[in-house]
Every structure is written in C-alpha cells, then in structure tokens.
Amino acid sequence: MAYTTSRIELPAMTPGSGGRHLVVHRFGQLGARPKVYLQAALHANELPGAMALHHLLPMLLKADAAGRMRGEVVVVPTVNPIGLSQLVGNRHLGRYEQLGRDNFNRNWLDLAPAVAERVGERLGADAAANVARVREAALAALGELHPLNELQTLRVEVLKLSIDADVVLDLHCDLDALLHLFISRRDWPGAAEVLAADLGAEATLYNDPYPQSSTFVAANGALWAKLADRFPAAALPQACLAVTVEYRGQQDVNHALGAADAARLMRFLQRRGAVAGRPGPLPALKAEATPIAGMDRGYCPCSGMLVYRVAKGERVRKGQVICEVIDPSDPRGPAARTPMRAGGDGLLFARQVDGTLAWPGKGAFSIAGPKPLAHRVGLGSLDD
Ligand SMILES: [Zn+2]
Structure with missing residues (x-):
C-alpha cells in the first residue's frame, strides 16, 4: 500500500487567523506512470466535482490496498481553501478572490519560457527523453519561485x-x-475523445489549437504545445491531456450523480492504465467536439428580470428566443420584455442562472454550435 495523505500549508494573511491548507491524497507508487x-x-x-471525488476516494483507497494501482493518482478534493472561506452576507462567493479580485482560474503561470530557457537547446529526436527533460525543468523552475501571499503560494504548490x-x-x-468539457484541439480526436466518451460528456468544446488563456488547464496542457511550436525540430509529444470538466450546474451535488461520476472516472483511470481492471467497452460518444469559436454566448443587453424560454439541453435555432430581460417598471406587458436570441444553431448546454436579476453584460446562456460564428471568432478562448 503506497497511499499517503499530506497537507500543503498556505501563509496566514492576517494576524490571529492562522493559515489555510490543502489536503492532498496520493495513490500508487510515487513516480509510477501514468x-x-x-x-x-x-x-x-x-x-x-468534489462530490464525484468524495465517491471516488474510497474506491481508490480500496484499489490501493488491494495492490491494484498501476500508475500514480493524485487527488485534491477541494483545491481552493481561500475561496471556500469567502462567506459574505450569508452567501458563499467563489470564482474571484476577494483580496485582489483575481479570477481563481486565470493568471496561472506559463512555464514555457522558463522551460525553453533551461532545456530548449537539448531537445532532440528522442521523445521520451524530451518529455522527461521538460518535466524536470518545469519542476525545477517552480522550485525556484518564492511566492509570498496565499494565492500565489497555492498556485505554485x-x-x-x-x-x-x-x-x-x-x-x-x-x-x-449539462456535463461538458473544455479541451485543446490537439487532444481531439484521441485522448480527449476517450475521456468524453467515458465521462459521458454532452458537449465538448475545443480551443484551437490550444487555450490562449491563463487557466490552470492551459498552464499544464498548453505548455507542451507552446514548446512544440517553439522547437519544431524536436520530438515533443502532447505529453499531458489537460481538460476542464464542467460537472453540470452548481446545485447538482447529490449521491446519485456523485456515485455515477466516480464510477465513470474510475473507468477512465482503468482505461488509461492508472488502475488495474477492465474498463469494459468504450461508451458511445454523446457529442462530437465543437469549436469554442462556434459557441454562442448570450449577454444581457440591459437591466431587469431575467426569464428563460428554453430549458438546458434543447437544440435551438439561430434567432430563437432563449430568454428575456424584463423591465419591471414598464407597464406595457409583452412590450416590456427584451428578447435575447440564439446567435447560431446548436445545443443550449448552459444557462447562467444565479438569481433572476439581469444587468448589462451579464452572461445568460451558452450554445455549442458546429461551426465558427462570425461574431465569436477572434474573441479568444473561453474556458472556465
Ligand atoms: Zn469554474
């Protein structure tokens, strides 16, 4: 049995408050692959996602105790104790750090320049040797950083x-x-397609060719793509499949979904060879991947009450009314409603319902469409 659990301590930010920490679980032998x-x-x-991991953790403990770990699996059930503590006005406010208003999933380090500096000259025709060199250099670069505040420390650790x-x-x-994924085009078809099938993703959106944003997933996955672009003569595979998994909606925390999602994650771990056992046949893919440039996003044009006309999961047509923003002080009934229409055909996979108040620029819905949309191209990648 190789299971270990440990804590990563973050620096205390105010006198008398102590410091927050992350809990890390490791299964399998350190350094085992995958x-x-x-x-x-x-x-x-x-x-x-934490609910899915709540159900997965005992499965991994059992596999570890039975000697069924083949690779190494590292699990951090809740990775953001800073955000978890943000209780304001009897509300839990996530997403943005209150200290600097930073989105927790932006401004992650791009390690490509530091890795290029360290090992760029030594990357040759041996792919396996290159992968090992890049990983070593990335870890060494991280080891030389000296973050000061708790968010910086969290990101580096x-x-x-x-x-x-x-x-x-x-x-x-x-x-x-609906359950959806944000991936890199470089992983589709291929590794991400297997993941989408095993997890049962209802929509998969790809960044083309890889995310340009500074998300956590970009820091891990785009590193390889950026190095491959910079050193085209070197044999540099896409050595990390990094994916943002959107486990439905915020309220979808229950045992039925958590247990089912954990079983699907375990099946994927088996298929990847991280855990021994038969994953069974790969389930049929529920949806082909579509480009992020084909994802129509509805933004409220004005303030008022936000009311939906379409349920999530419906196929919609360009021009179809998805929701309305209603001016409550306008007495004219239907004339007080400003319709928001689909900007393209596709699957309405997300509604940004977090209250019923609309304000100008507030995101309201997302539609996955098969083709890039003129009004979306060039806006950069959106991956949460
Ligand atoms: Zn998120």
Whole structure:
C-alpha cells in the first residue's frame, strides 16, 4: 500500500487567523506512470466535482490496498481553501478572490519560457527523453519561485503537484448546465475523445489549437504545445491531456450523480492504465467536439428580470428566443420584455442562472454550435 495523505500549508494573511491548507491524497507508487492529477472546486463554490471525488476516494483507497494501482493518482478534493472561506452576507462567493479580485482560474503561470530557457537547446529526436527533460525543468523552475501571499503560494504548490502528470482533470461546474468539457484541439480526436466518451460528456468544446488563456488547464496542457511550436525540430509529444470538466450546474451535488461520476472516472483511470481492471467497452460518444469559436454566448443587453424560454439541453435555432430581460417598471406587458436570441444553431448546454436579476453584460446562456460564428471568432478562448 503506497497511499499517503499530506497537507500543503498556505501563509496566514492576517494576524490571529492562522493559515489555510490543502489536503492532498496520493495513490500508487510515487513516480509510477501514468500519473493522473484530479482537483475540484478551484472556483470554490463549484462542488459537484468534489462530490464525484468524495465517491471516488474510497474506491481508490480500496484499489490501493488491494495492490491494484498501476500508475500514480493524485487527488485534491477541494483545491481552493481561500475561496471556500469567502462567506459574505450569508452567501458563499467563489470564482474571484476577494483580496485582489483575481479570477481563481486565470493568471496561472506559463512555464514555457522558463522551460525553453533551461532545456530548449537539448531537445532532440528522442521523445521520451524530451518529455522527461521538460518535466524536470518545469519542476525545477517552480522550485525556484518564492511566492509570498496565499494565492500565489497555492498556485505554485498546486502546479508542483500537476505539472509532470500525464492527465490533468480540473473539475468545475457551470450554474445550470449539462456535463461538458473544455479541451485543446490537439487532444481531439484521441485522448480527449476517450475521456468524453467515458465521462459521458454532452458537449465538448475545443480551443484551437490550444487555450490562449491563463487557466490552470492551459498552464499544464498548453505548455507542451507552446514548446512544440517553439522547437519544431524536436520530438515533443502532447505529453499531458489537460481538460476542464464542467460537472453540470452548481446545485447538482447529490449521491446519485456523485456515485455515477466516480464510477465513470474510475473507468477512465482503468482505461488509461492508472488502475488495474477492465474498463469494459468504450461508451458511445454523446457529442462530437465543437469549436469554442462556434459557441454562442448570450449577454444581457440591459437591466431587469431575467426569464428563460428554453430549458438546458434543447437544440435551438439561430434567432430563437432563449430568454428575456424584463423591465419591471414598464407597464406595457409583452412590450416590456427584451428578447435575447440564439446567435447560431446548436445545443443550449448552459444557462447562467444565479438569481433572476439581469444587468448589462451579464452572461445568460451558452450554445455549442458546429461551426465558427462570425461574431465569436477572434474573441479568444473561453474556458472556465
Ligand atoms: Zn469554474
């Protein structure tokens, strides 16, 4: 049995408050391959992924005790104790850090320049040797950083856990949504397609060719793509499948979903060879991947009450009214309603329902469409 659990301490930010910490579980032998890294609740008030891990952890404990771990699996059930503590006005506020208003899933380090500096010259024709060199250099670069505050410390320490993994799954959720994935085009078809099938994703959206944003997943996955772009003569595989898994909506925390999601994660771990056992045949894919540039996003044009006309999961047509913003002080009935229409055909996979108040620019819905939309191209990748 190789299971260990440990704590990562974060610096105390105010006198008398003590310091927060993360709990890390490791299964299998240190350094065994494949290495899979799983974390949940980076945005703090997104707990369906933590619920899936709640059901997965005892399964991994059992597998470890029975000697069935083949690779190494690292699990951080709640990766953001800073965000977890943000209780304001009897509400739990996640997503943004209150100290600097930073989105918890942005501004993660891009290690590509530091790795290029260290080992770029030595990357040659031996892919396995290159992968080992890159991982070593990335860990060394992280080891030389000296973060000061708790958020910086969290980001550096978490990357130390994930940066050398073969698979990184960052478990998030939307507000009211179907299970969907944000991936890199470089992983589809291929590793991400297997993941989408095993997890039962209803929609998969790809960044083309890889995320340009500074999300946690980009820090882990795009590292390889950026190095491959920079050193085209070197044999550099996409050595890390890094995916943002959106486990439906914020309220979807229950035993039925948690247990089913854990079983699907275990099946994927078996298929990847991290845990011994037969995963069974790969389930049929529920949806082909679609480009993020084909994802229509509805933003409220004005303030008022937000009311939906369409349920999540429905196929919609361009121009169809998805929701309305209603001016409560306008006495004209239907004329007081400003319709918000679909900008393209596709699957309404998420509704950003977090209260019924609309304000200008508030996100209201997301539609996965098969083709890039003129009004979406060039806006950069959106991956939570
Ligand atoms: Zn999130």
